[in-house]
Amino acid sequence: GDSVTQMEGPVTLSEEAFLTINCTYTATGYPSLFWYVQYPGEGLQLLLKATKADDKGSNKGFEATYRKETTSFHLEKGSVQVSDSAVYFCALSVRDDKIIFGKGTRLHILP
Amino acid sequence: DTAVSQTPKYLVTQMGNDKSIKCEQNLGHDTMYWYKQDSKKFLKIMFSYNNKELIINETVPNRFSPKSPDKAHLNLHINSLELGDSAVYFCASSLGLERPYEQYFGPGTRLTVT
Numbered sequence: 001g002d003s004v005t006q007m008e009g010p011v012t013l014s015e016e017a018f019l020t021i022n023c024t025y026t027a028t029g030y031p032s033l034f035w036y037v038q039y040p041g042e043g044l045q046l047l048l049k050a051t052k053a054d055d056k057g058s059n060k061g062f063e064a065t066y067r068k069e070t071t072s073f074h075l076e077k078g079s080v081q082v083s084d085s086a087v088y089f090c091a092l093s094v095r096d097d098k099i100i101f102g103k104g105t106r107l108h109i110l111p
Numbered sequence: 112d113t114a115v116s117q118t119p120k121y122l123v124t125q126m127g128n129d130k131s132i133k134c135e136q137n138l139g140h141d142t143m144y145w146y147k148q149d150s151k152k153f154l155k156i157m158f159s160y161n162n163k164e165l166i167i168n169e170t171v172p173n174r175f176s177p178k179s180p181d182k183a184h185l186n187l188h189i190n191s192l193e194l195g196d197s198a199v200y201f202c203a204s205s206l207g208l209e210r211p212y213e214q215y216f217g218p219g220t221r222l223t224v225t
Contacts, residue, residue: 043201043216043219044203046213046215087152098167099214101154
């Protein structure tokens with residue numbers, strides 16, 4: 001079945017460090033891929049998305065490229081800030097009525 | 112303007128009680144969802160509705176019953192609450208049955224059953 005695997009956290013970095021959160025997927029169809037972010041005490045917010053191979057989603061300095069050959073959608077940011085501390089979810093959708101989420105990666109940024 | 116809103120934000124109740132959580136979206140979306148997030152942040156879909164019609168009903172106890180009076184509202188009623196029902200419940204909505212299927216989430220309702 002369709003699934004998403006992302007690196008387990010927590011991930012702890014110092015401010016201005018480079019961030020990578022790995023995400024790989026398994027899908028029977030041609031999925032759309034997403035990264036969602038959940039700040040403490042809040043709901044999930046769409047961070048970025050990509051709908052076809054080689055698309056790059058970007059937002060707020062974060063980027064992820066849809067890699068069909070490696071079935072991956074890794075999240076990157078060149079210089080993280082304390083305000084980026086949150087839980088990040090990789091997700092996919094191949095159907096019109098369902099998104100499958102990874103288990104989430106908690107990110108801590110130290111000042 | 113709040114896109115997807117839920118009430119209440121916090122709900123503390125005793126085992127055996129019946130409670131409801133309300134959700135409203137003002138985005139004009141056709142599809143709405145309920146998710147349960149456990150203490151480890153794992154998100155599991157419970158239900159989805161498209162234009163008031165039930166689309167997804169995952170393996171959820173019959174004590175959980177969604178109701179959609181119109182396409183802007185999707186409420187969740189829970190009967191005979193159990194300790195294991197304690198979690199954060201999120202409502203979400205999406206434009207409908209077209210790619211890319213991104214969803215917009217409410218702020219969540221933290222349910223604590225004692």
